[in-house]
Amino acid sequence: MQSRYWFWMLLSAPVILILLGWHMAIMHLEGLLGHMVSISAQPLAWEDVMARGRNVFVVTSYVLLLGAGLFHGFFGLRTILMEYWPGKAAEKVISRSCLVAGIILFSVGTYTTLTFHFFLPAP
Amino acid sequence: MNKEAARLGVYGWLRSGKRGIEGYLFLLHRITGIALLAFLCMHVFVSLTRLFGEQAWAWAMAMTHSVLIELLEYAVFVAFIFHAFNGIRLIAIELGFVVGRPAEPVFPYKGSITKQRPLTITIMVVAGVLILMGGLELLRLT
Numbered sequence: 001m002q003s004r005y006w007f008w009m010l011l012s013a014p015v016i017l018i019l020l021g022w023h024m025a026i027m028h029l030e031g032l033l034g035h036m037v038s039i040s041a042q043p044l045a046w047e048d049v050m051a052r053g054r055n056v057f058v059v060t061s062y063v064l065l066l067g068a069g070l071f072h073g074f075f076g077l078r079t080i081l082m083e084y085w086p087g088k089a090a091e092k093v094i095s096r097s098c099l100v101a102g103i104i105l106f107s108v109g110t111y112t113t114l115t116f117h118f119f120l121p122a123p
Numbered sequence: 124m125n126k127e128a129a130r131l132g133v134y135g136w137l138r139s140g141k142r143g144i145e146g147y148l149f150l151l152h153r154i155t156g157i158a159l160l161a162f163l164c165m166h167v168f169v170s171l172t173r174l175f176g177e178q179a180w181a182w183a184m185a186m187t188h189s190v191l192i193e194l195l196e197y198a199v200f201v202a203f204i205f206h207a208f209n210g211i212r213l214i215a216i217e218l219g220f221v222v223g224r225p226a227e228p229v230f231p232y233k234g235s236i237t238k239q240r241p242l243t244i245t246i247m248v249v250a251g252v253l254i255l256m257g258g259l260e261l262l263r264l265t
Contacts, residue, residue: 073160109167
């Protein structure tokens with residue numbers, strides 16, 4: 001089971017690298033990359049946020065990035081915490097806490113993204 | 124269970140010992156990982172303001188227009204670049220690249236760390252260049 005989690009941990013890394021790299025590039029590096037590729041000059045403007053919210057590719061990538069990021073982050077945090085609180089009982093508490101926090105954050109993030117996509121006000 | 128890590132506690136992170144540069148990269152990898160996870164948790168809730176309409180979004184974005192927040196944004200960028208590039212190095216080593224072939228130990232012994240060092244330096248130089256380029260953009264130095 002542990003090695004299966006480790007496999008997913010490794011697999012989530014390139015997913016995050018690509019999707020988060022792309023997300024950071026379009027959200028924060030528009031001045032630097034805008035000369036090379038077409039990037040909005042004001043990615044945080046409401047119109048741009050709405051346009052991205054309508055785009056199925058963007059919405060899918062957000063949900064995928066959120067899932068991969070939360071799994072990678074909480075599995076890493078679990079590993080660190082288990083080094084300092086060893087033992088079966090602590091492992092159970094740490095694992096369940098990380099799982100619950102991950103599920104809550106994934107639910108909130110996915111709800112936001114999908115609600116915005118499907119119930120977006122008309123432009 | 125890692126008894127040595129448990130005995131040393133977080134203080135153990137600061138003691139690289141014979142691990143050299145890689146030991147400190149391990150420390151930074153953990154710190155940046157925890158920082159990025161904390162940012163992700165906050166980001167999920169900030170993004171939630173979109174659902175309350177344009178005014179709520181404008182209010183949330185107005186809150187981010189300060190020198191402190193812009194510096195923190197850059198810190199997140201630095202953490203991401205470092206964590207990503209150090210992660211590429213770790214995955215390469217995990218999959219058996221750049222650690223050298225198994226061989227009879229012959230004195231003077233050559234550790235695997237020596238073989239990994241060129242990759243470590245190359246990756247950190249590339250990450251450093253990207254961090255500087257991002258700084259020019261995010262801190263509006265261009």
